[in-house]
Amino acid sequence: MDENQEEDLSVAEVIEVQAGLTHVTAHICLEILDSVRHRRKLYMGEWLPEQVPDGRTTVVSAPVRAPDRITFDESRNTAPMVVLESLTPAARVAFVLRDMVALSFGGIAAIVCRIPQMCRKLASCACRHVRERCRRGRETASEVHTRVVTAFWAACDTGDLAALVSLLDPDATTLSDGGGKVRAALKPIHGADRTARFMLAALLHHPKLRATLQSVNGKTGLVLRHGTTVSGVVSFHVQDEKITDVWLVLNPDKLRSWNRS
Template structure:
């Protein structure tokens, strides 16, 4: 074997890294990032929400996944909120088991828990995700309810707005300390409706459009041509149960790219 053949062989050996090894390395890096992010969020001003993504803004590389995977292509806001509520270990166990079909023995080596604990983490995370999935409303119904919500906001119709909200509806607004936002959750249909109307009165020139946000119809709020807020909703039984309002400009950069 000549020197060129030996060099070609060594390069091939370096490039041909087993997928399992890559998965392990990526998982360890992700856990470190999640732990760091969890610490930063303790210092975050007010409520923290996942970054809203306009459809088509990002491309996800094709990865072989199990047919039973419960995540869809857009990672809806409701599902992202559920995943964010999990511990890094629980999220890792769920993703590695459900998306990459790793054995619990392999997951143990990554998350540093016992096999039984890994099973419990993955099972609990899967139950939370599937419970949220079962609560999903058909897209056309979701769009109809959100459209009616904005019509009530636009006409300042408090009664109509309250009628669209679940009595136990919750609103979270994320300003990140950069812009004014409610620092704590707002609970109840009446309080949520009044909060939304009061916020709109402060910005009379605000324009809203119905657009897809993380795969579901939401509201994109603009001042002049700049997106200043994105609102996502969770609808169940034709009532809005959750309103997620992202105002932090750092999380709206993908909406303001020219």
């Protein structure tokens, strides 16, 4: 066997190993997603993905009065994560393997235990759903996001209800995830006025709460602390200079990485 044949064989072997690893990893992810989906049926209140700390990202410490400008990596933004969570496990795996890994429908079928035609439909519907949701909720520029969130916290800090309402989209939605372990709204809160009043009421119940503006999943958010312990992380979706979504993660189990850091 000459060197060229050895090189070709090596490449073929690498491709085979890569395909095998993709198959095994996808199987594990599918099993985890199925397990998580079952557990969520028993989960108390709203479920939100865990937020990710970033040591580089402290923007301004509270009290906050003036906007700041900073650019973040948007690849870990909360909004696409929330959209992906709305898909079934099979649809999510099919979407990722087809749209991001370019795996054939036959390969996807072997993983999700469906026929290739069904996998094509799953991936197509998931792709359309994700793109429509992301297009409809397209994020504003990072510097605008930071300015709006900074103004939002300033209004919370001073108890200015009118200013708070003016920063929120009329159809703004707030989700809070306490996991049944801490006090949180069990259902979504809709509307600018209700969201503003909810935030102010929550702060009144915790007068010693301290907040810092930090990067949360690559976008400016709020990290809430009692003393040195992180008790909540708030992320936002901003569109057309208005906050359309507020996500509050209060479940202590989802804040361990913040308290470790």
